[in-house]
Amino acid sequence: MDEIDVVIKDVSMRFDTREGTVTAVDGMSFEIKRGEFVSIIGPSGCGKSTVFNVMGGLVGGYEGTVTVGGEKVSGPHPSIGMVFQEESTFPWRTVIDNVAFPLEVKGVGKDERHATARKFIDMVGLSGFEQRYPSELSGGMRQRVALARTLVFEPKILLMDEPFAALDEQTRVLLGDKVLKIQQDLRQTTLLITHNITEAVQLSDRVLIMTFRPGKVKRIVDIRLPRPRSSDVVGSDAFGRYVAEIWNDLREEASRGMADAEEAARTRKA
Numbered sequence: 001m002d003e004i005d006v007v008i009k010d011v012s013m014r015f016d017t018r019e020g021t022v023t024a025v026d027g028m029s030f031e032i033k034r035g036e037f038v039s040i041i042g043p044s045g046c047g048k049s050t051v052f053n054v055m056g057g058l059v060g061g062y063e064g065t066v067t068v069g070g071e072k073v074s075g076p077h078p079s080i081g082m083v084f085q086e087e088s089t090f091p092w093r094t095v096i097d098n099v100a101f102p103l104e105v106k107g108v109g110k111d112e113r114h115a116t117a118r119k120f121i122d123m124v125g126l127s128g129f130e131q132r133y134p135s136e137l138s139g140g141m142r143q144r145v146a147l148a149r150t151l152v153f154e155p156k157i158l159l160m161d162e163p164f165a166a167l168d169e170q171t172r173v174l175l176g177d178k179v180l181k182i183q184q185d186l187r188q189t190t191l192l193i194t195h196n197i198t199e200a201v202q203l204s205d206r207v208l209i210m211t212f213r214p215g216k217v218k219r220i221v222d223i224r225l226p227r228p229r230s231s232d233v234v235g236s237d238a239f240g241r242y243v244a245e246i247w248n249d250l251r252e253e254a255s256r257g258m259a260d261a262e263e264a265a266r267t268r269k270a
């Protein structure tokens with residue numbers, strides 16, 4: 001798994017706002033190896049979603065380069081699948097027709113696309129719910145439908161922007177088991193954006209900690225917990241040590257973020 005799959009080199013992104021130019025991301029460089037699971041963690045507003053959007057080819061106007069399998073990303077890339085924070089299921093379609101949608105667009109016949117969709121529905125633990133509509137499911141189940149719909153494409157690289165942010169902690173940890181199993185079965189190169197240290201340590205091979213604005217790489221921590229992993233690992237001493245180590249770095253950045261927000265509120269009031 002030492003082959004490099006994704007290279008982010010000197011990426012900077014600035015936005016012009018009424019208050020002036022905001023440097024959201026400043027000279028970020030990192031690499032993701034083939035089959036590796038990397039999480040990016042950082043305080044609110046540090047530029048995580050900006051990195052996600054740049055990598056997914058959803059925004060232009062940045063400096064630096066993003067390459068996937070040696071190819072420069074300059075728009076949505078066929079090797080990249082994305083799962084978003086906001087719910088993105090189609091409410092008028094059943095689970096199976098949500099998951100099969102990308103295959104339908106490709107012109108795959110109904111029997112074949114339903115058979116493939118069933119495989120991924122099973123993988124995310126939703127067998128038996130194929131004929132339900134999203135409104136009949138919990139938030140966590142709907143996010144799993146969105147994940148299955150991205151996986152059905154069989155993207156080589158999976159980008160996820162806080163897909164489980166709205167869920168309670170227990171559900172999130174248990175869903176982590178599904179993600180770990182999927183990662184083990186498909187060996188996709190995966191990047192997860194998250195606020196949550198537990199989630200980052202539970203799932204990742206490496207955790208990249210970002211600084212508060214402008215977003216840079218503060219540190220990358222190797223998570224040397226054995227694989228295959230399950231949520232059992234969350235109770236181990238080694239897990240606790242990683243969480244404490246990452247929190248130590250993150251606390252500094254989160255405090256800067258908080259001070260910045262308070263200062264902005266004061267300025268607005270004055």
Ligand SMILES: Nc1ncnc2c1ncn2[C@@H]1O[C@H](COP(=O)(O)OP(=O)(O)OP(=O)(O)O)[C@@H](O)[C@H]1O
Pocket residue numbers: 015016017022023024042043044045046047048049050051213
């Ligand atoms: N389209 C935009 N126009 C202007 N400023 C933007 C835009 N997108 C992001 N920003 C600014 O860039 C900075 C980084 O934003 P970004 O959404 O990437 O952070 P984040 O770490 O994902 O935040 P959160 O964790 O709260 O989602 C913020 O200061 C934000 O206000």
